[in-house]
Amino acid sequence: xxxxxxxxxxxxxxxxxxxxxxxxxxxxxxxxxxxxxxxxxxxxxxxxxxxxxxxxxxxxxxxxxxxxxxxxxxxxxxxxxxxxxxxxxxxxxxxxxxxxxxxxxxxx
Amino acid sequence: xxxxxxxxxxxxxxxxxxxxxxxxxxxxxxxxxxxxxxxxxxxxxxxxxxxxxxxxxxxxxxxxxxxxxxxxxxxxxxxxxxxxxxxxxxxxxxxxxxxxxxxxxxxxxxxxxxxxx
Numbered sequence: 001x002x003x004x005x006x007x008x009x010x011x012x013x014x015x016x017x018x019x020x021x022x023x024x025x026x027x028x029x030x031x032x033x034x035x036x037x038x039x040x041x042x043x044x045x046x047x048x049x050x051x052x053x054x055x056x057x058x059x060x061x062x063x064x065x066x067x068x069x070x071x072x073x074x075x076x077x078x079x080x081x082x083x084x085x086x087x088x089x090x091x092x093x094x095x096x097x098x099x100x101x102x103x104x105x106x107x108x
Numbered sequence: 109x110x111x112x113x114x115x116x117x118x119x120x121x122x123x124x125x126x127x128x129x130x131x132x133x134x135x136x137x138x139x140x141x142x143x144x145x146x147x148x149x150x151x152x153x154x155x156x157x158x159x160x161x162x163x164x165x166x167x168x169x170x171x172x173x174x175x176x177x178x179x180x181x182x183x184x185x186x187x188x189x190x191x192x193x194x195x196x197x198x199x200x201x202x203x204x205x206x207x208x209x210x211x212x213x214x215x216x217x218x219x220x221x222x223x224x225x
Contacts, residue, residue, distance in 0.1 A: 004150075033214075041197050043151075043216035044110065086150055094203070095141060095164065096214065098150030 003027045006087050006099035013106050019074040021102045023087030026068065030090040034061050034072050037084040037101065046072075046085075077106045110134075112217035114200050120223045121190055128186045129220045133202030140183050141214060142175055143199040144168065151199055157183060158205075190224045197221050 005024045013019050025032070034047045047054050047061040049070075054061050058077075063070040074081055082105050088096040111134040121127050133140050138159055143151035154173070155165045159180035169175075172190075177183040187194055198221075201214040 035216075041145075041199070041219040041221065042110075043199065043201075045213050045215065048213050088150070091153070094139060094205075094212070095153040095156055096143075096151075097153070098143075100148070100150045 002099070003097050004087055004089055004099040006102050008102060009100065010103045011105070013077050013104070015078060015106055015108050017077050017106075019077050019081075019104065019106075021072045021085050021087075021104070023070045023072070023099055024068060025070075025087075025089045025097075027089060027091075027097070032063055032070050033088040033090070033096060034070075035086045035088060037086060039083075043086070074104075079106045079108050082106050110215040110217070112200060112202055112215050114198075114217035114220050116220055117218060118221045118223075120225065122225050123190060123192060125190055126186065126188045127190055127222065128184055129198055129200075129222075131183045131185070131200030131202075131217055133182070133200070134215055135181070136204070137202035137215070138180075138205045139203045139212070140177055141201045141203075142183070142185050143201065145197040145199060145219070146195075154185075154198075187222075190222075192224045195222055195224045 031050045037043045058075045060073040084101040086101045087099040113132045141156040142154040145151040157177040172188045175185045197219045199219045200217040203212040203214045
């Protein structure tokens, strides 16, 4: 079993829909990260959180430490949100342990 | 542009050849990480540096792989005697550090895509 599990693996939505991506982890963590990867490989950090909730624009990330679960929400989705969204947890040495990613496609 | 650069962006080589990749992190960042990503998978940790010291290596880093960060600035990752299984995207990331027992935000380079024929 992977240490970081994401669901769903693939997600297709219509423009304007509310989107949720889930992440569960099985290891102790110092922080959880949500990242975005566009075709071509570039990875951008969206959030780093260790408790509660963070919001940036249309993106919201939540974490429940007791349940070892985090969610990434996108409100009013747009085709430019199409990307792979990756959940990662901070290991004991500062390296990241990644999930396999959720491929999101938002149709106009 | 995150401020982290990698060179080359693409490398095609024949099996058995040696290849070297370079990563230039954000200048004030102490930590530098190397990851590898194969198609359809999330990145996997290879190794990391705190300034010039290589502090941890994953078991994925066979003895054909070596990484250096000689002056605590740029880093190189060399793969000797490449194999087809080495084909992947090699990603570099940098961060200010590991502050208060917590991972810091990591800034990723664009990656080097290696194809071994």
